[in-house]
Amino acid sequence: MKNRIIICLLALFTFQATAKEGMWIPYLLGQLNQAEMQEMGLEITADQIYSVNNSSIKDAIVHFGGGCTAELISSKGLLLTNHHCGYSQIQSHSTVEKNFLKNGFWAMSSKEELQNKGLTAAIVKFMKDVTNEVMEGLDDDMNLSERGEHIQNNIQAIIKLRSEESPFDFSIVPFFYGNQYILIAKETFKDVRLVGAPPSSIGKFGADTDNWVWPRHTGDFSIFRIYAGKDNKPAEYSEDNVPYNPNYHLKVNTNGVHDGDFNMVYGFPGTTQEYLPSNEVHNIAEVYNPARIDIRDRLLKILDKRMRTSEASRLKYASKYARISNSWKKWIGERNGLNESKGIERKQKFENEFLAAVNSKSSWRNEYGDVLDQLKKLYDDRRPAQLERYHYIEIGYYGIGLSRHMFRYRKLIEEAEKEDPELKSIADKLMEGMPKFHESYEPEIDREAMHQLLPIYIAAISDQDLTEELKMLKSLSDEEIHIYIDKLFEDLIFLKDPKKFAKLMSKKPKKAAKKIANSSAYKLSIEMYEHFRNVLNPRVSSLNEKIEFYQGRYLKALREVFPDKRFYPDANSTLRLAYGKVEPYHPKDGVTLNTKTYLSGVMQKYVPGDYEFDLPAKLLELYESKDYGVYGDDGKMPVCFIASNHTTGGNSGSPALNSRGELVGLNFDRAWEGTMSDLNYDERICRNIMVDVRYVLFIVDKFAGAGYLVDEMDLVHHVEAKVEEMDTTNP
Numbered sequence: 091m092k093n094r095i096i097i098c099l100l101a102l103f104t105f106q107a108t109a110k111e112g113m114w115i116p117y118l119l120g121q122l123n124q125a126e127m128q129e130m131g132l133e134i135t136a137d138q139i140y141s142v143n144n145s146s147i148k149d150a151i152v153h154f155g156g157g158c159t160a161e162l163i164s165s166k167g168l169l170l171t172n173h174h175c176g177y178s179q180i181q182s183h184s185t186v187e188k189n190f191l192k193n194g195f196w197a198m199s200s201k202e203e204l205q206n207k208g209l210t211a212a213i214v215k216f217m218k219d220v221t222n223e224v225m226e227g228l229d230d231d232m233n234l235s236e237r238g239e240h241i242q243n244n245i246q247a248i249i250k251l252r253s254e255e256s257p258f259d260f261s262i263v264p265f266f267y268g269n270q271y272i273l274i275a276k277e278t279f280k281d282v283r284l285v286g287a288p289p290s291s292i293g294k295f296g297a298d299t300d301n302w303v304w305p306r307h308t309g310d311f312s313i314f315r316i317y318a319g320k321d322n323k324p325a326e327y328s329e330d331n332v333p334y335n336p337n338y339h340l341k342v343n344t345n346g347v348h349d350g351d352f353n354m355v356y357g358f359p360g361t362t363q364e365y366l367p368s369n370e371v372h373n374i375a376e377v378y379n380p381a382r383i384d385i386r387d388r389l390l391k392i393l394d395k396r397m398r399t400s401e402a403s404r405l406k407y408a409s410k411y412a413r414i415s416n417s418w419k420k421w422i423g424e425r426n427g428l429n430e431s432k433g434i435e436r437k438q439k440f441e442n443e444f445l446a447a448v449n450s451k452s453s454w455r456n457e458y459g460d461v462l463d464q465l466k467k468l469y470d471d472r473r474p475a476q477l478e479r480y481h482y483i484e485i486g487y488y489g490i491g492l493s494r495h496m497f498r499y500r501k502l503i504e505e506a507e508k509e510d511p512e513l514k515s516i517a518d519k520l521m522e523g524m525p526k527f528h529e530s531y532e533p534e535i536d537r538e539a540m541h542q543l544l545p546i547y548i549a550a551i552s553d554q555d556l557t558e559e560l561k562m563l564k565s566l567s568d569e570e571i572h573i574y575i576d577k578l579f580e581d582l583i584f585l586k587d588p589k590k591f592a593k594l595m596s597k598k599p600k601k602a603a604k605k606i607a608n609s610s611a612y613k614l615s616i617e618m619y620e621h622f623r624n625v626l627n628p629r630v631s632s633l634n635e636k637i638e639f640y641q642g643r644y645l646k647a648l649r650e651v652f653p654d655k656r657f658y659p660d661a662n663s664t665l666r667l668a669y670g671k672v673e674p675y676h677p678k679d680g681v682t683l684n685t686k687t688y689l690s691g692v693m694q695k696y697v698p699g700d701y702e703f704d705l706p707a708k709l710l711e712l713y714e715s716k717d718y719g720v721y722g723d724d725g726k727m728p729v730c731f732i733a734s735n736h737t738t739g740g741n742s743g744s745p746a747l748n749s750r751g752e753l754v755g756l757n758f759d760r761a762w763e764g765t766m767s768d769l770n771y772d773e774r775i776c777r778n779i780m781v782d783v784r785y786v787l788f789i790v791d792k793f794a795g796a797g798y799l800v801d802e803m804d805l806v807h808h809v810e811a812k813v814e815e816m817d818t819t820n821p
């Protein structure tokens with residue numbers, strides 16, 4: 091008896107997703123989560139969060155540009171998202187004279203708002219399980235590719251039918267590795283205008299040094315507005331369009347958050363891999379990522395050294411640096427976090443429990459007995475080719491700048507061989523793009539990168555199926571490789587003599603094409619890519635098909651063998667709700683990190699003139715005069731806070747909502763120690779980072795003088811909440 095109790099407790103501890111883990115499908119909240127959420131403090135119902143028949147919070151949640159989240163905060167289509175999500179739009183409107191990235195941008199009336207070509211804002215109308223329809227006609231005799239093809243055909247047919255019946259954009263997305271398919275109907279708005287953005291010294295304060303770090307002091311927000319046709323439906327950009335009037339917009343709560351508060355994040359998380367077997371988590375954290383980290387480490391060091399000493403280099407490479415360092419830093423945190431939280435051991439333990447359960451029943455044993463072993467074997471079989479792929483991605487794609495640039499000549503070279511009469515116009519077009527290339531390219535930096543990275547790539551690829559240039563390189567000593575690289579740069583015509591190259595391109599494009607085609611830079615770049623595409627990718631994708639299949643079987647088995655456990659599907663860029671609490675954490679022994687930061691902390695980090703930690707004069711003034719208006723809290727200005735919501739990339743810009751579903755913050759990052767939540771969430775150290783909405787309002791109103799935007803919102807301040815709190819502190 092005693093043993094049984096211990097076993098049950100153990101099972102509870104290891105099987106049960108913690109209350110805070112999970113990114114839940116909104117239409118299942120009533121069934122799966124409502125009771126627990128209310129227990130944790132939620133004061134509204136699942137139906138108020140997601141409903142198809144009535145307006146609900148869902149109608150205010152926007153997929154912003156396909157990669158971020160945003161939320162509607164007024165009846166006139168006002169849209170809030172992160173500064174880093176609006177970054178490329180802000181940048182696209184910036185010039186040397188009007189540098190909105192540097193100085194911020196504020197439309198002081200609707201006429202001053204700026205159009206953004208290609209930017210979309212999509213709102214989910216409804217989601218529906220269509221698993222049976224998608225699976226219809228599948229039979230057991232089909233092999234994996236036949237299955238896949240059949241499923242794709244069914245999906246296309248369903249979408250076609252739906253699209254004929256209604257005006258929405260439809261997609262069908264697999265969940266739980268193809269155990270479930272959900273139809274998603276969206277309304278996609280195409281006229282989304284820029285309304286306001288703080289200067290980068292606020293919106294990107296702390297930049298890469300503070301990225302993924304708590305405590306944080308970044309005002310990472312920007313504001314847009316959705317426009318619709320006169321019928322309030324999506325329309326292409328037109329001056330006649332009107333502000334979109336949404337079915338629902340969020341109330342903005344200015345009470346602030348307190349430790350222990352219920353908190354939820356509603357948005358479009360991109361990718362997680364929570365159901366990998368332990369060996370693949372090991373492959374990722376201990377094999378692939380260390381290789382990738384090492385490569386990026388070298389590259390970042392080269393960039394950093396130059397960027398610190400040359401303003402010109404900094405301008406050229408700031409965005410590449412930010413892009414490369416974002417995942418680099420995350421992977422380092424992920425690996426540490428897995429070690430710290432014994433993530434792999436926890437997975438192994440779980441797998442043993444799974445196997446014990448499977449073996450306890452003969453029908454399960456017959457059906458699922460070998461699933462986990464097969465899956466593990468497939469992942470390990472894939473490892474060598476996968477590791478080579480990552481070497482190409484890191485070195486050929488991200489690392490060496492030239493190797494991507496050389497592709498641009500491919501068309502020219504191919505057409506030159508065909509004696510294409512359009513050759514001149516192809517060459518002209520290429521030359522038009524040249525200034526842009528030179529704007530973010532420095533041969534010295536790239537040469538150094540190639541010296542460091544090419545030998546790593548050459549050593550990492552196996553001898554099999556190599557083409558000429560790669561085979562030749564593989565036979566060279568390290569010293570010879572360095573000589574080869576120097577010569578490659580010296581011989582490259584557009585670096586050696588840009589003017590001569592420009593002339594050749596305009597007068598004799600065929601000759602120019604030939605010159606490029608014969609350069610080592612071109613041969614190497616193309617061969618590296620072709621090796622990736624024609625050799626490595628096929629090696630991996632034949633296994634991927636099987637892996638997908640066995641992951642699906644594994645998930646099916648898990649759900650059958652542990653019927654009492656709630657499973658949430660991995661993130662796949664569909665609408666999800668995560669919920670947790672505002673709570674501190676212990677990143678290491680003896681250290682507790684509090685939940686909130688203030689403007690005084692921004693000032694502590696201030697380094698005048700620094701490119702990451704400088705501040706605008708106006709903010710310093712407001713801080714000196716403590717002019718926080720109604721947004722301050724006891725004489726202090728709140729800036730950011732954390733909670734235990736399970737979030738990932740794509741959740742940037744997602745609203746953080748309180749127990750009443752009111753906006754209290756804007757999600758933009760996670761704390762470094764817990765970034766392994768993409769593979770294995772642990773509520774002890776996983777925290778998401780949000781801007782306090784009061785800081786957003788303060789910057790809009792007091793800093794930018796765009797108070798008319800705040801007037802447009804529905805601000806709420808619950809007096810009784812304050813009273814309750816006073817009661818507990820003064821019994």
Ligand code: ARG
Pocket residue numbers: 174297298301302412413416739742758759760
């Ligand atoms: N870490 C955040 C995310 O994953 C913010 C990235 C943008 N900021 C930066 N400093 N690179 O997207």
Ligand code: GLU
Pocket residue numbers: 158737738739740741742743758759760
């Ligand atoms: N910054 C991330 C994004 O752009 C969110 C942080 C995370 O990965 O949780 O979506």
